[in-house]
Amino acid sequence: MKYLKYVDVVQSMFPDQPPYQWTVNASAPWTPIVKPLAESAVAMISSSGVYRKDQVPFKPDKNDLSFREIPADTATGDLAISHDYYDHRDAEQDVNCVFPIERLRELAAEGFIGGLTPFHLTFMGRVFRKTQFLDEMIPAMLARIEAMKADLVLLVPA
Amino acid sequence: MGLIARALEEKGIPTVSLSSAYDLTTLVKPPRTFFVNYPLGHTSGKPFDRANQTAILKDALGGAAGIAAPGAIVTLPYAWDDPFWLAGA
Numbered sequence: 001m002k003y004l005k006y007v008d009v010v011q012s013m014f015p016d017q018p019p020y021q022w023t024v025n026a027s028a029p030w031t032p033i034v035k036p037l038a039e040s041a042v043a044m045i046s047s048s049g050v051y052r053k054d055q056v057p058f059k060p061d062k063n064d065l066s067f068r069e070i071p072a073d074t075a076t077g078d079l080a081i082s083h084d085y086y087d088h089r090d091a092e093q094d095v096n097c098v099f100p101i102e103r104l105r106e107l108a109a110e111g112f113i114g115g116l117t118p119f120h121l122t123f124m125g126r127v128f129r130k131t132q133f134l135d136e137m138i139p140a141m142l143a144r145i146e147a148m149k150a151d152l153v154l155l156v157p158a
Numbered sequence: 159m160g161l162i163a164r165a166l167e168e169k170g171i172p173t174v175s176l177s178s179a180y181d182l183t184t185l186v187k188p189p190r191t192f193f194v195n196y197p198l199g200h201t202s203g204k205p206f207d208r209a210n211q212t213a214i215l216k217d218a219l220g221g222a223a224g225i226a227a228p229g230a231i232v233t234l235p236y237a238w239d240d241p242f243w244l245a246g247a
Binding site for chain 1: 159160161162163164165166167168169170171172173174175176177178179180181182185186187188189193195197198199200201202203204205206208211212214215216218219220222223228229233244246247
């Protein structure tokens with residue numbers, strides 16, 4: 001299979017910088033999926049930089065450690081994208097490319113999934129402050145996901 | 159994003175990830191990943207292609223429980239329309 005090697009792509013974008021230290025894990029943590037999908041409340045987390053137009057946009061360059069809560073019933077016309085480091089021209093026209101909220105609503109309506117949590121979470125990637133990301137931002141997002149009693153979380157990077 | 163998936167699973171909440179960056183996903187190892195070989199900005203499907211977007215979500219959400227090995231990456235069978243986008247890969 002042919003695919004782009006983003007380790008190389010990122011390095012070529014910043015030739016004067018030392019190589020980015022990607023996290024390397026030897027194994028993955030695991031929680032079994034026991035609840036049937038048709039009974040599961042699904043939450044989505046997207047690093048697309050999508051926000052609701054009445055919310056504060058993300059800092060589009062880097063190190064924005066905030067996240068937005070997007071109500072599950074938000075109309076796609078009320079969403080916008082603030083992110084300078086991926087080509088979101090298509091997603092500007094159809095946000096479902098990176099934040100498939102309309103498709104998830106349809107899957108809930110047809111009973112493929114049990115439902116959606118009241119909010120989905122979005123943030124802007126390119127966070128280079130790993131300690132703050134791990135110790136502050138991730139726990140804050142987890143707390144919201146736990147409070148909404150999500151049975152399964154769908155992660156959509158952009 | 160993989161770090162968030164890992165943190166959720168450590169807390170007892172199951173996850174399923176989409177990815178369009180195979181190499182990065184291999185390094186970070188989220189618990190369950192479905193690989194969409196599209197240019198960044200289209201991880202959950204082609205614009206205005208409802209069938210494609212729905213298929214990706216159904217594959218990932220519906221296939222999540224069938225993954226038995228932590229860290230597995232399942233490649234989805236969808237190709238980007240421009241065959242030359244991977245010419246430099």
